[in-house]
Amino acid sequence: MKSRFIYLKNRIRRYRHAPLLAFAGRIVLFILGGITIGSVSAWYMIENGSALTTSQSGSWQLWIHDGDVGADPYTLAHMSRKGRLPITSSNALYFAATHDSEGEKIAADCDYALDGKPLASDWWSLAVYSPDGRHIKNNSARSSINSSSALRYENGSYTIHLARRARPGNWIEIAGENDLTLMLRLYGIHASKNAQRSNSIEQNLPIIRRQDCH
């Protein structure tokens, strides 16, 4: 095998256009390398964002300039790939979670409890989706909970159960076998400045606790 390789190598070296071929090969490798580096890094930044375009609070990720006019190119590319129409970030916030508080992927075959505190907005809604943003098929049509329908404790905090079987209190039915994405949307944000928003909302976002897995 090795002698065959050396034989071929010598034949190519003796070929009169060998230098030209070698140069063309280097150009092709250069172009392929550049396209690969550019595409993979662009895909990563569009799908996952970076510290410049997103903010992370526990399990929850927020695209800082979602829906804004003059948003950075990464946010615009992200929005156009996802096919969402978010309200401008000064009026609404959209937090997405794909992992629980332990960093494990949110899976349809596990039950979860979400412990949250009051959120400084006119209205919020929490819903469960497949990773590509579709509603998951379930029997009860209970795939979301909002601030009007959620049952709360005396101090305003609440627990939402994500489970396959019905639970007392706030329950969202999950089904299927795939990973899940949660989205918490807040309409009518009370704090207009970013710093205020961080204090009043991001610290009160629900903690996603994994419970039993089936």
Add this chain to the structure above:
Amino acid sequence: MSLNIPISQLLYKIATISVFGAAVHICIILIMPHVSKGNAWSRLEDSTKLNELAILTQAPGRPSPLTFMAPDVSYAICRYDLSNGPLQLRAPLPNDLWSIALYTPHGENYYLISGRHVQSKAVNLLVVVDRTIDNEKQEEQNLGAAGKTELREITVSAPAKTGMILIRAPVPKPAFAAEVSALLKQAFCRPVTFDQQAATGR
């Protein structure tokens, strides 16, 4: 196997490929909003007509017209093209939670009006391409306007001839679904005819 390349030459090659990669990266990011078939405009192109309001239906397990739609919000959309003149959108705003958001084809929300902004039971939006209209001033006027009115007239300047208007009608509890749906059906969007423009004096 050893690389018989001087280290400086190797670094030069890595740097050159990285610069080319960065150029490819920037091109992809900048071109994506213009070519993506996954954006909201493209997704709605086959299922909705231009300059007509369509109520978006969503059902568990079935493809929804847009991704990540809230199950407890009813949506209606109007894709518009102002090439032949302005567009009129009339919609109820029965409570603070209802909103009407105007978007560029790339999904930038350039104007928003909600029940919290206007103390009116309904709004009549006239969407025009007119750079002399300041949307921010309009919003300030709406916030400052005192008293509850039946219908508020608002003129909005669109940054381009095409775009989308999305009405969001939250359904606080399932029992309200029929009521919200009936209210949403009262909304409409249509091109403004020459006679209508003359009648309103705009």
